[in-house]
Amino acid sequence: MASRSKPGKKSGSTHSADSGDRDRLIAGLKARNADLEKYKARVEQLEADLGKNDEMTRQLLEQKLYGMWVNVGNRVAYINEAGARILGAPDPGEVVGKALEDIIHPDYREIVQDRINAMIGSESAVPIVEEKYLRVDGRAVDVDVWAMRFTYKGASAILAVFKDITERKRAEEALKLTQFALDNFGDSAIWVTKDGRLAYVNQAACRSLGYSREELLSMHIWDIDPGYSPEKIWELWPVRMLDHNTKFESTHVASDGRVFPVEVTSCYTRYGDEEYLITFDRDITERKQAEKVLQESEERFRKVFDNAATGILIADVDRGYQAVNDRFCEITGYSREKLLTMGCEDIVHPDDQAMDIAEVQRLVRGEASSFMRDLRYVHASGRTIWARVNVSLMRNSDHEEPRIIAVIEDITERKQAEGALRESKERYRELVENANSIILRADRDGNITYFNEYAQRFFGYTGEEILGRNAIGTIIPATDSAGRNLAMMLDDLLQHPEAYRMNVHQNRRKNGELVWISWTNKAIYDDEGNVAGLFSIGNDITPLKMAEEELNKARVQAELYLDLMGHDINNMHQVALGYLELASNMPPGEEQARLLNKPVEVLQRSARLIQNVRKLQKHREGVFQTQKINVSRMLVDVQGEYGAIPNKRVMLNVNGHEGCIVRANELLHDVFANLVSNAVKHTGDKADIIVGLDIVKDNDRQYCRVIVEDDGPGIPDESKDRIFNRTLKGTNKARGMGLGLYLVKSLVESYNGRVYVEDRVNGDHTKGARFVVMLPAIE
Numbered sequence: 196m197a198s199r200s201k202p203g204k205k206s207g208s209t210h211s212a213d214s215g216d217r218d219r220l221i222a223g224l225k226a227r228n229a230d231l232e233k234y235k236a237r238v239e240q241l242e243a244d245l246g247k248n249d250e251m252t253r254q255l256l257e258q259k260l261y262g263m264w265v266n267v268g269n270r271v272a273y274i275n276e277a278g279a280r281i282l283g284a285p286d287p288g289e290v291v292g293k294a295l296e297d298i299i300h301p302d303y304r305e306i307v308q309d310r311i312n313a314m315i316g317s318e319s320a321v322p323i324v325e326e327k328y329l330r331v332d333g334r335a336v337d338v339d340v341w342a343m344r345f346t347y348k349g350a351s352a353i354l355a356v357f358k359d360i361t362e363r364k365r366a367e368e369a370l371k372l373t374q375f376a377l378d379n380f381g382d383s384a385i386w387v388t389k390d391g392r393l394a395y396v397n398q399a400a401c402r403s404l405g406y407s408r409e410e411l412l413s414m415h416i417w418d419i420d421p422g423y424s425p426e427k428i429w430e431l432w433p434v435r436m437l438d439h440n441t442k443f444e445s446t447h448v449a450s451d452g453r454v455f456p457v458e459v460t461s462c463y464t465r466y467g468d469e470e471y472l473i474t475f476d477r478d479i480t481e482r483k484q485a486e487k488v489l490q491e492s493e494e495r496f497r498k499v500f501d502n503a504a505t506g507i508l509i510a511d512v513d514r515g516y517q518a519v520n521d522r523f524c525e526i527t528g529y530s531r532e533k534l535l536t537m538g539c540e541d542i543v544h545p546d547d548q549a550m551d552i553a554e555v556q557r558l559v560r561g562e563a564s565s566f567m568r569d570l571r572y573v574h575a576s577g578r579t580i581w582a583r584v585n586v587s588l589m590r591n592s593d594h595e596e597p598r599i600i601a602v603i604e605d606i607t608e609r610k611q612a613e614g615a616l617r618e619s620k621e622r623y624r625e626l627v628e629n630a631n632s633i634i635l636r637a638d639r640d641g642n643i644t645y646f647n648e649y650a651q652r653f654f655g656y657t658g659e660e661i662l663g664r665n666a667i668g669t670i671i672p673a674t675d676s677a678g679r680n681l682a683m684m685l686d687d688l689l690q691h692p693e694a695y696r697m698n699v700h701q702n703r704r705k706n707g708e709l710v711w712i713s714w715t716n717k718a719i720y721d722d723e724g725n726v727a728g729l730f731s732i733g734n735d736i737t738p739l740k741m742a743e744e745e746l747n748k749a750r751v752q753a754e755l756y757l758d759l760m761g762h763d764i765n766n767m768h769q770v771a772l773g774y775l776e777l778a779s780n781m782p783p784g785e786e787q788a789r790l791l792n793k794p795v796e797v798l799q800r801s802a803r804l805i806q807n808v809r810k811l812q813k814h815r816e817g818v819f820q821t822q823k824i825n826v827s828r829m830l831v832d833v834q835g836e837y838g839a840i841p842n843k844r845v846m847l848n849v850n851g852h853e854g855c856i857v858r859a860n861e862l863l864h865d866v867f868a869n870l871v872s873n874a875v876k877h878t879g880d881k882a883d884i885i886v887g888l889d890i891v892k893d894n895d896r897q898y899c900r901v902i903v904e905d906d907g908p909g910i911p912d913e914s915k916d917r918i919f920n921r922t923l924k925g926t927n928k929a930r931g932m933g934l935g936l937y938l939v940k941s942l943v944e945s946y947n948g949r950v951y952v953e954d955r956v957n958g959d960h961t962k963g964a965r966f967v968v969m970l971p972a973i974e
Contacts, residue, residue: 262338266311266353269295273347281338281359283330290331300327300335311353314344328357337364383447383457383476391415391428394471403478405450419447435463435472447476455480506582506603509589512559512596514539514552526582526605528575544571544579555599558588569606581610633712633733636719639726641665641685653735655705675701676709692718692726699736711740771798810862810938819860821946823973826863826899827853830886833867842881845871849888855899857970859946866942866950869935870903870966878907878963890972898948901968909960915952939968947971 262278264271271293279287282298290298299307303326310321320343327335338357345354377384383400385393396411404411404419417423422445435441440462447457457476464471500507506523510516515538524531527542543551547570557563565587572580586601633653636645646661654661654670666685667673673682681700688695695716702712712733721727771794778790813819827849834847849855857863867886874884887902910918919940943950948970955963 262357262359264290264298264355264357265347266295266355267347267350269311271295271298272350272352278357281330281336281357282328283332283334283336298328300329303327310342314342314353315351320344325360326357337361380475383474383478385416385474385476387416387428387472387474389428389432389470391417391423391425394469400476403449403476404447405453410450420445421448422446432470432472435461436470444479445476447478456483503602506605508534508601508603510539510599510601512555512599514555514599517598523603526580526603527572542572544573547571554586558586558599559597564588569610580605581607633735634731635733636728636730637666637689638728639689641667641689643669644728650733653704654702670702670704672701672703672709688716689726689729692716692729702733710735710737712736810865819862821858821860823856824859824863825853826855826857826901826970827888829864830867830888830901832864833871834886836868837871837875837884840875843875843878843884844882845875845884845886847886847888852888852890852899855888855890856973857899857946857948858973859942859970862942863946866939866968867901867903869939870968873935874903874905874907874964874966878905882906891969893969897972897974898969899972901970902965903968904955904963904965906955906963909954909962910952910964911960918952919950943968943970 260277262275262281264274264278266272271291274282274287274290276287279285279290282290284290295307296304307326310324314321320341323339323341326338326340328338330336337360339360340355340357342353342355345352347354378397380397380399383403384395384397385400386395388394393411393414393416396408398408401408401411406414411419415423415425416428417425440460442458442460445457445459446454448454456479458479460475460477462473464473500518500520503520503522506526507520508516508523509518516534519531519534521531524534527534529537529542539551540548550568551570554563554566554568558566565585567583567585569581569583572582574580583604583606584601586599588597589600590597630647631649633650634645634647635643635650637643642663642665643661644663646656646658651657651661656669661669667682671681671685674680679700684700688698695714697713697715699711699713701709703709713736714731714733717730718726719728719730774790774793778787781787781790830847830849834845837843837845871884871886874882878884882905884903884905887904889900889902891898891900919936940950948968950966950968952964952966954960955965
């Protein structure tokens with residue numbers, strides 16, 4: 196241990212100061228004990244003298260060295276100035292006359308009374324004892340007291356001689372506290388004599404070494420510290436006398452053989468005739484382990500620092516470089532030696548200097564713990580390079596100046612790529628914005644996230660109005676004019692975009708106009724391969740769709756006319772010819788007349804068919820202009836036409852709705868006439884036909900509802916939808932012939948109404964049919 200000491204190194208340890216105080220306290224106590232022995236001898240002499248004469252008593256009471264008071268009848272009959280001063284009274288008169296309990300502390304009153312009683316029953320004095328008196332201000336004072344019986348002014352009295360021992364008590368308490376503190380000090384405290392014996396050890400030393408106090412006090416310093424030996428002690432002693440405080444590291448050996456490092460603070464002291472080395476020994480095992488870990492950590496840091504793929508630098512708060520790694524040298528083009536003579540201001544681009552300084556100052560002021568930003572460096576070659584720097588402040592202790600540590604990533608290529616990408620995006624944006632096509636982007640929920648300028652002009656929405664809103668309800672109606680559910684179509688498109696690479700459907704402008712758009716769709720996928728949205732390009736094909744619809748209508752109409760001429764009218768003519776051939780081969784008479792009437796009926800039906808075709812054609816050509824029609828009056832006219840048919844009653848019930856008005860044209864009469872005519876023809880020899888009128892509300896709109904019902908054979912469920920369609924050649928024959936119900940449906944739908952058939956008796960079609968016509972009422 197001695198060989199590792201560091202002579203000449205001073206230490207301001209408080210341990211040596213504590214031991215010096217302890218020496219002084221012990222010396223003071225010894226001196227006070229000596230004074231007390233003298234005091235006791237003097238008191239004994241005074242006791243002897245007091246018994247001799249009153250003059251001696253008076254001189255004794257007036258002395259000023261000790262406090263004295265006379266107790267007569269448990270009251271103070273006399274007290275000298277020294278005694279009054281100890282009790283805090285400026286004048287003895289303030290104390291004279293006080294009762295015993297006024298000057299004796301409550302803890303001692305019973306004890307004092309016992310002593311007085313003992314003295315009354317005997318001639319002997321009470322030996323010196325410690326007591327507590329009460330000062331006049333109520334505070335307690337520690338005193339040494341000696342008392343004896345004597346006669347005061349002819350009366351039996353007790354003389355008490357007392358001395359203030361407050362300072363002595365404080366010294367004793369301080370000594371106890373010092374001893375307690377030393378015994379309970381966290382580090383080992385050991386006193387070593389000149390011959391190497393252990394003269395004192397505290398509890399921490401016992402715990403640390405694993406010995407009891409008695410065991411250690413029987414040992415030498417070299418028994419616990421291999422660095423010492425008898426010879427080494429003699430060599431070190433003169434050095435320690437000159438170098439009073441020394442700190443060094445050594446090792447201790449515990450009782451179980453465990454060797455552990457200690458930090459020793461040693462000082463020389465002399466107490467009485469003895470010389471000691473006082474050592475305070477701190478177990479530094481954990482510190483050594485921490486130092487080892489720190490050393491290993493520093494080695495790892497150095498390896499990381501030197502071999503990192505990113506640049507790393509350490510600078511002071513003034514931004515001067517203190518350390519740089521190889522990668523930072525590569526990024527900047529400077530050697531390490533050159534960089535260590537430079538600072539940030541030498542290589543940071545001038546345009547980024549102010550911001551860089553401001554950010555560093557925020558770190559120093561504690562306003563931020565770190566910052567990351569992109570800045571430019573000036574390469575050694577003069578070219579500009581981009582770097583992403585992550586900067587933080589490194590503080591080792593409160594006494595060391597903080598340092599800046601920065602990790603630098605060269606992002607020059609990335610910045611160049613970003614610039615090229617920006618240019619590409621700008622060109623793409625210009626292309627998209629100036630395209631004469633609708634270009635939009637939507638997320639996976641159908642919310643529009645991009646809408647080019649052409650789309651805004653075409654649909655009538657501004658970017659602020661449309662972005663973030665769902666396509667359904669804005670540019671796509673929930674259902675199209677044919678009843679197709681476009682909301683379901685969009686949902687399926689977003690779920691299965693590959694099935695909708697090309698699709699055509701109706702869209703809606705802001706003003707409500709329906710348009711046809713041909714869409715090209717491409718799915719947008721996220722990093723996990725899930726559909727994240729849709730990119731769509733659309734072109735308006737409304738004129739094309741309208742031309743197609745007109746062409747289709749013309750084709751259907753041509754097919755209809757061809758079918759009528761080639762099938763219906765041809766059949767009627769064949770039937771008429773058949774009847775004429777039969778009649779020509781018969782003799783004149785009633786049967787011949789009946790057969791001749793049949794062709795007339797067939798030709799009349801053919802004429803009505805041709806008339807209906809002409810009406811349908813004129814209706815489609817817009818020849819018949821719409822106007823306000825009183826439904827009630829028109830039904831009255833129809834009833835008049837069919838009311839005279841034998842055994843076929845046509846009953847009308849307008850239910851008080853004579854003022855039911857709709858917008859239609861004169862062909863509305865044909866609608867009701869066809870329905871009543873069909874009921875008349877298909878109900879057998881006798882039937883009741885009821886025509887009813889009322890006003891109903893459907894989807895918040897009022898309708899004039901006309902019902903035509905009969906009690907004929909009815910219409911099966913499978914035929915209810917087909918009877919309104921025209922049956923062409925090669926198909927199953929529908930009930931009826933010609934254009935009757937087809938004309939009814941075409942006309943009603945042109946009036947924005949609808950027509951359908953149901954059972955007169957719900958669930959039983961054999962009980963008759965009920966035709967219902969719904970026409971929007973004019974309110």
